[in-house]
Each structure stands twice: as structure tokens, then as C-alpha cells.
Amino acid sequence: MKLKQLFTAATVVIVMSSSAFAVDLPTGTAADPLRVMMVPADVGGGDVTQDYKPVFDAIAKQYGVHFKLMSGESYAAVVKGLCGNQTDIAWYGPVTFGQAHEMCGAELLALDVKKGQSVYYSGIFTKKGNGIDTVIDLKGRSLAVGDTSSTSSFNFPMAMIIDAGVDPVNDIAKVILAGSHTNSIAALKEGKVDAAAASFNSWEKAVNANIIDPELFRVLVKSETIPNPPLAMNPNLSPELKAKLRHAFSDIHNHVDPEIIRGYGAKKVDRYDTTYPQEKMLAALKKLSKVTDELKAELIDKAGK
16 A cells, blocks of 8 residues: 555544544643653753753643643654644644644644744755855755654755755755754754755754854755744644633743743744734645655655655
């Protein structure tokens, strides 16, 4: 059975199991906390749940909504967790949110905001002086990418490559599915590939931590703006609890030390925006329509050879 058929079958089973039976989700009390899961974005500390704990604890104290924090083993696991009613809140990348919305109607709760901006960027990076001056120069070269569900380390880079007239399956000599932003960047630093895809957040973190020397490496291409990775809610939560969560996340920055406000990947941010239109988020994902399930399957097969 093809990868797409397997994914479709799993989707049908999860959606049917979610909708065919009454759902008994946590209420958010101290004895019955909401289950929160983060995708493995590897931007924060070693245990990303510890980076988030102060702000979630503050929300519990200020608004009486309690949480249990977890880190997902993969992007897919976090989608299945929410859609299988095993989690109530999830922090996704934009593409992963689109998958969860399509699979089970996951609802947008909030975006993080930094310096007035609720957008971020993807990029492809390379070593200086290696003859790769534009994206089209990736023909015949090697490339590391992150998880195939990652917006900024796979989907947007692939869309940029396709828009430049490069066939990622047939034109790129070698593709390494590194599994994460950090691993993709490491593959470039270690000379395993000629170029690497990652979010600008991850790239800048690597530069600031002296992992990447900007004198040796450079940005090959930077994406257009991407809505910040969203915090999403299980659609089966009660309307009253959803409203309480929206108020809590929109207001918590007024009551705590700004240092504890964390966004996607546990990066420090200023506040949360709970008014960003869900339709606008989904519209941004349409630009990735060329990065199909068939293309992903072909790249997975290519990487395995």
C-alpha cells in the first residue's frame, strides 16, 4: 500500500473514532489538567517542557486552568495525539497545524508575537565559496532537510526549490532527511552536504551559540513571511473552556515577568495573539500545494538509497 493510502486510511480511522463516540476530555482543573504537547522543534533547552513550565504555571495560578506538559516524539505523533483525543492543546508548525485541521478540525488558539511580529522565516544555507550562488545551483549537489512535516526545514524549502525550477527528486544528487533543524544544520557544518534547510530561528541560534561560523557559511535563500507556529486546541473542548483559554493566553503577559513568555521551540517572545484569523493561517499553507504527499514519498525513497 502506498504511503498516501496508509496516511489516508489512518486519517479516516482517527476521524471516525473521534466523531463516532462521545469524547470525555479533561476539564482543566488541578486534578484533571489539560494535556499539552509540543512538536520536537529543538530550539529551546534539552527538555522543552521545562522551558514552557513557568508560563503555563502562571496561567494556572492567574486563571485557574491547569496543564500537563509533554514533548512529542515526532511531528506526526503530535498530530495524532490531538486528533486521537490524547492531547488537548498542541504547539505545531504551520504545516503540521494544517494537517491536524484537515484531519480532525484542530482550532487555532494563538500565535506568539515578538517585536510586534507574528511571522517567521525559513531558509536554505550553504558554505561560502562552494559554487552555489543561487537555488538553481543546487542541481547535482546534496541537501539536508528536517522532518517532512516541518514547515521551515522541509516544506517551504522544497517549495522554494521547485519555484526556482529545480526538481528536488531528479535534480538534487543527494537528500538527507536529518529529522530536525539542528541535525540539518549539523550536516552542513560537518561537510556531509552542500546545503541545509532550517528555520531562521534555528540558524540564528546556531550562529549565536558559535556552532556556525558566519564567516564560513551564508544564507542562500530566505523565504517569504510564514505565520508563526500556532498553538492549537482540540475542537472537542467545551466552548466555555476555549473562551477561557483565549482570554488567558491573550492577557497573561500583563501579569508575569516578560522573561517567562515562550513561543514555538521555547524561544522568548513578548506575548500571544489569539485574534489571528484561522482562515489567514490556512491560506498561507496553500502556497505549499506543490509539496505533495507523492513528492514527500519520492524524497523519502531517494534519501533511503
